[in-house]
Amino acid sequence: MSDLETTLTFDHQDAFIALCGANDQHLQRIAQTLSVEITARGNTLRVRGAPHDAGVAADVLTQFYDLVVRGFPLYPPDIQRGIRVVAAGKGQTLAGVFLDTVFVTSGRRQISPKNLSQKFYIDAIRRHDLTFGIGPAGTGKTYLAMAMAVAALVGKEVKRIILTRPAVEAGERLGFLPGDMAEKVNPYLRPLYDALYDMLELGRVQRLMADNAIEVAPLAFMRGRTLNDAFVVLDEAQNTTREQMRMFLTRLGFNSKAVVTGDVTQTDLDKPHRSGLVHAQRVLRGVDGISLCHFTSEDVVRHELVSRIINAYDRDDKRRAAPSPRAGAQGKAAVEA
Secondary structure, three states, X not given: OOOEXXXXXXXXXXXXXXXXXXXXXXXXXXXXXXXXXXXXEOOEEEEEEOHHXXXXXXXXXHHHHHHXXXXXXXXXXXXXXXXXXXXXXXOOOHHXXXXXXXXXXXXXXXXXXOOHHHHHHHXXXXXXXXXXXXOOOOOOHHHHHHHHHHHHHHOOOOOEEEEEEOOHHHOOOOOOOOOOHHHHHHHHHHHHHHHHHHHOOHHHHHHHHHOOOEEEEEHHHHOOOOEOOEEEEEOOHHHOEHHHHHHHHOOXXXXXXXXXXXXXXXXXXOOHHHEHHHHHHHHHOOOOOEEEEEOOHHHOOOOHHHHHHHHHHHHHHHHHHOOOHHHHHHHHHHHHO
């Protein structure tokens, strides 16, 4: 099959320069990822390659240019994510993903999905009263859930936010730790506080917490409560037992949403197979009103090395789980004997 050659012309010089990137690094990344040739001359780009790949490259360039014209700050990591969105062919545009603003922080920074999985996750939270975000570290599961919670509170869709985690390292029996109750549980809940302070001004967070509009508490404190008019986020859910997960899910009251996040490969329980998150995936699959969203290493939005680390550990887990040839031979010999 002969190569396809496409010529693209761009009107806005500043936007065109931003599209190309410093020393044309954006163009180079697109060309390398899709195995195409991209040649720049003036305000024109010539794309050549296999028909499908060249078509994806031209589409990515055109859509990113439109984003830049609309004020989107384009960074190198966005290029790879954008290619995946367009190549997936699932009817999503780059504008529909990258400009879907979840919340604007106190520092005027927009929180938006960075890939298709995050977009589908955000849409699932909007449509369902209970959403599970399951996948490896660095995929934005908790941060996006908290951004949705803060947006709902600020928009007066709910009256309060409740953020909770199982304090599994202390067996949820925190009495032996030094200090008052806040000092006992703070080490386990610190990541949730950090995310809050990243979204809202410190003084505003403190006022909302003083008014009980934001509550951060260990999972053990949820027992016996009914959570009405609330946006509830359960983080690190892989460390819940089956009983704790059932307890939490049955707390949901009227006009409330809950998001449960976790990574089933990082449980701290003595018996990982007893994880409430693992159990809930099986029991609740197909239940109306519940969405199960799964992330993979490709969805990591931290340093690109994090994705490689996750893949390396996954390969090692599979290798250790597979029976060795020697063990198989021994088993066969035992059967024959």
